[in-house]
Amino acid sequence: MVGYGVFLPVGNNGWILSRTSPQYQPSFDLNRRITQKAESYGLDFVLAMLKYRGFGGATQHWDHTIDPFTLMASLAPVTERIKLYATISPLTYHPVVAAKMAAMVDDASSGRFGLNLIAGWNRSEYEQLGVWPGDDYYGYRYDYLSEFTEVMMRAWSDDRVTFHGEHFHVDDCEVLPKPAHHVDIVSAGASSRGRRYVAEYADYHFGAGNTPEKLRASNEALAAESAAFGRVPASFAGSFLIIGDTDEDAQRKVSLYREGTDVAAVANMTAEYSRDTTTDGSSAQVAARHAETVSPFYGGGTPIAGSPETVARHLNALAAVPGTAGIMLTFDDFLEGLDRFGTEVMPLLDHVAVPETTAA
Numbered sequence: 001m002v003g004y005g006v007f008l009p010v011g012n013n014g015w016i017l018s019r020t021s022p023q024y025q026p027s028f029d030l031n032r033r034i035t036q037k038a039e040s041y042g043l044d045f046v047l048a049m050l051k052y053r054g055f056g057g058a059t060q061h062w063d064h065t066i067d068p069f070t071l072m073a074s075l076a077p078v079t080e081r082i083k084l085y086a087t088i089s090p091l092t093y094h095p096v097v098a099a100k101m102a103a104m105v106d107d108a109s110s111g112r113f114g115l116n117l118i119a120g121w122n123r124s125e126y127e128q129l130g131v132w133p134g135d136d137y138y139g140y141r142y143d144y145l146s147e148f149t150e151v152m153m154r155a156w157s158d159d160r161v162t163f164h165g166e167h168f169h170v171d172d173c174e175v176l177p178k179p180a181h182h183v184d185i186v187s188a189g190a191s192s193r194g195r196r197y198v199a200e201y202a203d204y205h206f207g208a209g210n211t212p213e214k215l216r217a218s219n220e221a222l223a224a225e226s227a228a229f230g231r232v233p234a235s236f237a238g239s240f241l242i243i244g245d246t247d248e249d250a251q252r253k254v255s256l257y258r259e260g261t262d263v264a265a266v267a268n269m270t271a272e273y274s275r276d277t278t279t280d281g282s283s284a285q286v287a288a289r290h291a292e293t294v295s296p297f298y299g300g301g302t303p304i305a306g307s308p309e310t311v312a313r314h315l316n317a318l319a320a321v322p323g324t325a326g327i328m329l330t331f332d333d334f335l336e337g338l339d340r341f342g343t344e345v346m347p348l349l350d351h352v353a354v355p356e357t358t359a360a
Contacts, residue, residue: 099175
């Protein structure tokens with residue numbers, strides 16, 4: 001059984017850098033409505049990114065963002081079943097502080113909380129805060145994240161934590177109370193070192209691919225990297241959906257959004273990704289795609305645009321790839337898109353139970 005989730009729009013205008021796409025500001029109310037709607041349709045989780053600095057341009061893309069950790073704490077009491085994932089970076093949290101915060105949201109959500117851990121590569125976000133370690137961080141960021149995770153997980157298991165590593169030092173630190181439930185760890189490492197981090201610490205690999213071919217290759221690479229650890233994390237695929245009455249209607253929307261591409265914001269995004277000096281990471285791949293073509297869609301990719309039947313065929317193909325536990329969805333218009341997904345696409349999906357409820 002493959003679960004479905006939503007990549008929440010905690011940044012303005014979601015994942016399209018365009019003047020002609022749906023325009024909206026992030027807010028608790030918007031994300032609450034999306035999350036409750038997703039829960040009512042039987043979706044399994046929501047995940048929120050972390051962003052400290054946007055890409056400007058005419059649309060001020062992601063210049064307006066809300067905090068994912070406090071968002072999930074706020075969503076916990078207004079939801080009942082859906083899993084809530086917040087993103088954090090080791091550059092802006094202490095691992096023991098993160099552990100205690102996670103324990104609180106675990107309690108508030110009755111065990112529905114998880115963390116998406118990122119290493120933190122985007123220099124401009126952290127440099128403005130005075131916490132960027134220097135550009136050599138690109139080379140050791142997953143070592144840094146590994147120590148962070150080790151301390152945090154020990155804080156969840158040990159009454160007192162002593163840890164002396166290269167980057168973190170904790171001495172006889174008391175950490176009580178503990179989470180009453182397992183706190184899932186998600187991570188999106190795409191390089192060989194990133195996959196090794198996922199293999200060692202994470203429950204799920206996030207962003208494993210948006211086509212069956214890419215997803216299969218990613219899952220196989222993760223399985224190979226995981227062999228030494230005796231465990232193979234499952235993966236969350238990603239899929240950006242633009243649903244129309246027909247394939248032609250959906251492609252009309254794509255063309256409209258392309259016409260309004262915020263070229264300045266795309267250029268700023270590409271420049272930021274290009275700062276990453278690694279050659280095999282996801283950020284380098286995104287920069288390469290944007291260098292080839294100016295696309296308004298995040299990452300320079302192409303959304304799945306089509307009728308409900310076309311969208312369902314694509315999602316069924318992703319779900320059939322071995323090692324896939326979930327598919328995380330984004331939409332051009334999240335409220336309308338979720339309604340169409342819940343009422344028109346979900347009945348066409350394989351191995352998905354559609355609840356008899358009305359969306360909030």
